[in-house]
Amino acid sequence: MTDSAYALSADGLCKSFGAVKVAQDVSFRVATGDALGIIGPNGAGKTTLFNLITGTLKADSGTISLYGKDITSIDARSRCHMGVARSFQVPQPFSGLTAYENVLIAAAFGRQVSEHAARPHAAEAIDRCGLGPKSDVIAGGLTLLDRKRLELARALATGPRLLLLDEIAGGLTEAECRDLVALIREIRAAGVTIIWIEHVLHALLSVVDSVMVLDFGQLIAQGDPDMIMKNPQVAAIYLGLDTTEEAHG
Numbered sequence: 001m002t003d004s005a006y007a008l009s010a011d012g013l014c015k016s017f018g019a020v021k022v023a024q025d026v027s028f029r030v031a032t033g034d035a036l037g038i039i040g041p042n043g044a045g046k047t048t049l050f051n052l053i054t055g056t057l058k059a060d061s062g063t064i065s066l067y068g069k070d071i072t073s074i075d076a077r078s079r080c081h082m083g084v085a086r087s088f089q090v091p092q093p094f095s096g097l098t099a100y101e102n103v104l105i106a107a108a109f110g111r112q113v114s115e116h117a118a119r120p121h122a123a124e125a126i127d128r129c130g131l132g133p134k135s136d137v138i139a140g141g142l143t144l145l146d147r148k149r150l151e152l153a154r155a156l157a158t159g160p161r162l163l164l165l166d167e168i169a170g171g172l173t174e175a176e177c178r179d180l181v182a183l184i185r186e187i188r189a190a191g192v193t194i195i196w197i198e199h200v201l202h203a204l205l206s207v208v209d210s211v212m213v214l215d216f217g218q219l220i221a222q223g224d225p226d227m228i229m230k231n232p233q234v235a236a237i238y239l240g241l242d243t244t245e246e247a248h249g
């Protein structure tokens with residue numbers, strides 16, 4: 001595949017906070033239209049990787065390309081305008097504004113258009129995420145599921161080509177989780193490339209084409225979800241299971 005066939009290419013990303021290495025020579029690619037899952041224990045560096053991709057953090061070394069274009073030295077705002085959007089692990093709406101106003105601001109900012117021109121995009125994102133009946137509700141008063149939907153709606157309103165989801169299923173009931181998975185599938189089917197960090201494995205595995213595993217900032221495995229979940233190193237590190245012969249012996 002040519003470089004531009006990849007929505008995202010990361011090569012040799014390194015990032016440290018003082019002595020703590022949170023990204024250690026991380027390299028991976030996501031083909032356009034694919035969905036990649038990222039798993040790993042708490043503190044493995046997953047969210048940091050998102051911050052490096054969105055540009056809110058600068059890598060110490062390594063490069064990031066979006067559709068074949070090197071964006072390593074491009075700032076976060078420009079990356080957003082180029083089609084990179086994210087949801088946050090803890091929803092971060094403007095809590096005093098309505099759901100619609102939150103999405104409208106995202107649409108105007110992400111698309112670099114006037115408030116007037118942003119309105120149809122905001123309305124579409126609100127509807128797509130099932131927030132139509134709640135559009136006039138103050139964001140701070142929304143339920144957890146609706147705040148997660150609002151996170152998605154705000155990201156979608158920017159018109160993303162690459163959508164980064166950070167633990168969006170956490171804290172939801174089974175039924176809410178199913179709704180969210182259906183919505184993410186729809187977004188993906190519309191051609192948006194997805195990278196999804198998630199601890200709720202059954203939700204993640206029902207959507208993604210491949211999974212990569214981070215531990216202490218290192219990419220320790222990547223590939224087909226079934227193969228990854230059977231990988232003894234992944235079981236030992238991620239699930240805390242000892243799968244060695246001795247453990248069974």
Ligand SMILES: Nc1ncnc2c1ncn2[C@@H]1O[C@H](COP(=O)(O)OP(=O)(O)OP(=O)(O)O)[C@@H](O)[C@H]1O
Binds near residue numbers: 017045048
């Ligand atoms: N801005 C920062 N300054 C210093 N240390 C940081 C900063 N951001 C993250 N860290 C540290 O980097 C490590 C990786 O954090 P990160 O949030 O990327 O992990 P994570 O895999 O997303 O974890 P979780 O699953 O708990 O969300 C942690 O030890 C964290 O405390």
